[in-house]
Amino acid sequence: MTDSTITTPSAAAARTAVLDDAHTGDSRGALGTIKADDTAPRRRLSARLKTLLAVVGPGLIVMVGDNDAGAFGTYTQAGRNYGTSLLWTLLLLIPVPYVNQEMVLRLGAVTGVGHARLILERFGRFWGAFSVIDLFLLNALTLVTEFIGITLAVGHLGLPKVPGVLLAAVLVVLAASTGSFRRFERTAILLCAGSLLLVPVYVIVHPPTGRMAHDFVVPGMPHHARLADVLLLVIAVVGTTVAPWQLFFQQSYVIDKRITPRFLRYEKADLWLGIAVVLVGAAAMTGFCAAAFSGHAEAGHFTDAGDVAAGLEKYAGRTAGVLFAVALLDASVIGACAVSLSTAYAIGDVLGLKHSLHHGIKGAKGFYAVFAGLVLAAAVVVVIPGSPLGLLTEGVQTLAGVLLPSASVFLLLLCNDRTVLGPWVNGRVTNVFTSLVVAVLVTLSVVLTAAVLFPGIGANAILDIMGICGVAGILALGYAETRRRRKGWALAGPVDRTGKENWRMPPLHELPDPVLSTGRKVGLAALRLYLLAAMVLVVVRIVQLALGG
Template structure:
């Protein structure tokens, strides 16, 4: 589903780029309807219709994919029976959340005068802010031997993934700063990147020093990967967290909380100012 959404979005952007290639001053558009009208004006009615169809297809698939993943996440958090292989009677709460999310989204879209462009930008900004935290939790999961067994990450994979997470955190900080301060300068962005780079180098140095002075871990046993199955959730124990990891997770949560609050405040201010 996600791959189809990405392909659909790429097709939509390709249509828009092809339609507006070589043009100048074709206007600024705040919603998809304006873009479709602009494509029709510059490339003909067929191009405008194709853009609308591709956008509708990507929107429908994306709406259901996002609602479904959210319903799955809520089911995981609250321990509800959640899966599409269950019938409605076997997972009433899951299907109720799924239908409720679709209904709320449809209601917002159908409200006359709803600032859909602003809502889209706000959601994208929040997604950019939350992406690093999701990557960090995924990295922790990929190092949980009780869950993944022989499929856990090795040192090289962890080093590469940590670098990717560091880049995502840097981009998230820049995104948050650009939303809060629209007139931010290139020098300020470069300073943010430099500060994040220094923090990343210090964290990498600390990790390397700790690995050299700490207890050497046993090599990962990769045998039996094809037949590995994750143990049932009720049999897994709560993972122990070191003091360093607790401090890091606390700092990440604090940043996410502050960033989310500031972004929401900024969105409300822009909405009230329109």
């Protein structure tokens, strides 16, 4: 049954850009409710804790959802092949996802409009269409990898593959199709709690805590390993924390939960909670794989997460292997939920379809059709005999690397658009730090693309690519600053943030047309050329692999 609060939009919503009447009213989270007219200050600790519990959800789900089947493969590979020597790379899991997701939180709470729709409105039809089409393709492939994780898990647990995968797909669809946002969020948070099953596996295996603590804070490289392989794995560790679908999902989910700017600081705490859970899981997987496989023939020969479960059972006992398989199943299911919802949200936002978990199936047929169609199609692809699952997995990793720069660039530009965010735009310090993060992500994207096109790439080539990207970035900054001074353009003045808690973006039709400078047009054109060239080269390489080349 649909929540009664969605039938009558509030007066405040009429002055904002909220596109769906389901996105206004009381915020009914899994662990509490915040009334739409609640403006009371939270002075007591108990009141703050109740508010935090009511808000918890978006940040936790998006982070744990990204700790999915692909992440399980990355972290267990790091531990199995290189021990705990790369644990320090997990420190990068803190600033990279936080910077991106914090900006998305602000966009969602302040604008009331999804990420794809904002790109369409502020950057034109080409980029709007591109953002939705590439998200659809990438998410469809990502869903296949989630169901590959499910097949590995059910296989280890001794369950039949085809019924197990199809049952998981049906459960994913049912979890989001009840017409109750609160019911879905409770299910999702329960799945997030399931990711903590990795902790008892860690306790059973009991890796040396002192060694792990040292490797976590002291950067080092594994001995007797091919440097290029290590560098690519480090890049994969960083890349697995940020995916394009996260930006679209988080922004739309915050809107669907009816989070307003007044409660953004609580939502940031929710995001930190999600990051903490991901760190615990990543460190646990790296640690217990390093300890379980050390000194055995399987060390240094990672294949997949299913083989990790078998190895844990062999060297640490049946309980450890089963718990790991259940955690993998849990992670794949929540990943499938979040990835498919991000696509349905984006398409609904751009096409003007009803797109909310508050609506039942009858009230949002298109939204649920996209969601269920993606999930079921991915499940069917996985159970079809002879499906090129390895090729699809490689395609996901490559396309994610290629498309991430565009998502990050648009995110940064939107968070500096004063028409869109008003007093909530980025400050100068945030822009400097975020620009560095975006530059790093662009560099990683180029390296990953090169690694797919040239599988035998060496460490020197990787370092050369990083150096060239760094020089190109410095030259671009120098050009921009020189042009600014030559034209006499002043730097943006300080932002008046008075009353920002009550500021919301006006309706889209009231926004003035965006003004794109020559430099920004040139930059977007260069980005378009890079994406086109990289995608063509990647498709050519994947076709070669498919033909056995």
